[in-house]
Amino acid sequence: MSEQSEYVDRARTLIMDTLNQELAVVRLELEARVSEHFYVGHASNIDPHHVTTALRELKSDNLIQRVTAPSRGGHQIETIQPANRMNRSTAIDRAAARKRALYAKYTGWAQGTVRHPQGLIGPAGERAVRSAILAASALQPLAPGFGEVSTVLGVQLSGPVDSAGFLVPQIAGIPQAPVTAIFEVKNIRGWIYPQSPELFQVLSKAVELQTAHPNLPIVPILVCRRAHETTFWMAKQLGFIVIAMERQYAGTAMTDEEVIDVRNGLDFNDLHRGTGPSLRVQERLQGPISQNCAEIAETWRGTSTGLGHYFAALKGKQRSPQRAHLMHQLRAASTKRGDRGGW
Structure with a gap:
């Protein structure tokens, strides 16, 4: 078997x-x-x-x-x-x-509802990430409080990103060129896989940014509740970052009893009332991301140039033979340039 x-x-x-x-x-x-x-x-x-x-x-x-x-x-x-x-x-x-x-x-x-048209869980995740970025003290914000931005480095993106800022890596205590980090937050129940459209939403925006500034270091970061291990392999090979919070923030508009009722009844064990901050995001920003962002950005630069033309078409949520074919082409092109694959 x-x-x-x-x-x-x-x-x-x-x-x-x-x-x-x-x-x-x-x-x-x-x-x-x-x-x-x-x-x-x-x-x-x-x-x-x-x-x-x-x-x-x-x-x-x-x-x-x-x-x-x-x-x-x-x-x-x-x-x-x-x-x-x-x-x-x-x-x-x-x-x-x-x-x-x-x-x-x-x-x-x-x-979402009539009272809360954007829902409660999505905005709660964004607030959990923004407060974690602030707590990490590792980035300079592009907007006050690391809020949503539509224009980054003078580039009007096809859609806003949830947060953005600048990381300044150091080598032997000497500051290096700042790395522009753009964040998308997907505080959803479903796991993020390499083929998930949510992933390509942030990657396609990062391609737009890198195309306009081919010589600047840029790193796309996706924050989600959970991601499959193959998504982390993909991120390492293509030069982006995935942070799995392993916690779903629900906001504060509901009572503790309501959240507990849903959590226990549907076995959503990581569903919690509140808006963070996300300790996972804070720890990653203070540790490996700050240390390795320049190297990741260099990998992303090559990916954006060589593979980025696939990403815009893959950000749509439709399921179709064409989408599956595009994923097959992306994987093949990645392998051809020497990536290990497995995603």
Whole structure:
């Protein structure tokens, strides 16, 4: 049995065990329960892409069903349920209604409402990162409080970046040329993979900046809740930075009880009320990023010139054969120039 098959088989077993216990789950809850726990006797956890494959197989085998129904607020929400409903139909329906209600509440925080059109979770993540940058005292801000900026180094970007500033590396105590760092914050539940469009949103803006200033050191930085290990490999090879906060800040507009209810009910164990600062971001900025930013910027300069033409097309969220083909081309071009690949 291949390693991939072993992971998928483990995922199938854990999914069915979870469904027999919970009776109904939403997709992101299932990823949290299966992919974000340590299982005794195994060297590594089961990543979300294995969960995706396992779900596809279980659906094909008629062992699970996907049921979409409205929550109390009117949101159409899909739950994953066991196909075998014998002697538990009422319990499954009640569990599904409960999960839809919890997920509708979370979705309101994440995607926005009439009262909070930008949502609560996204802005909370941005504030957690900005306060961490301030606490790190490693950058000079481009805007007061490291706020959102649309123009960097005189370049009007295609969209604003969440924060930007200047790092001044030192060699033997001697200040070197400042490195321009641009930040995008994606405080989302889903893991960031090498093909994730959220990643290419910051990379495409960094290409715009590097193209206008080919001789200046520039480093794009993506901050997210979680990233797959292959994304970190990609970052090292292409010359950008990914910081996984491993904590999802929800803001302060809700009560502690509401957050605990959603966290426990959907197993979103890293969901917390508040706005930071993110200690992970602070530690990375005070340590390896400040020490290695010039080297990273030099790698990024080569990437921007040689591979950057792929990035703008990959920032869209559509799934298509063309997008998959572009990712294949990007990986091939990266390998051709001597990168180790693996992402």
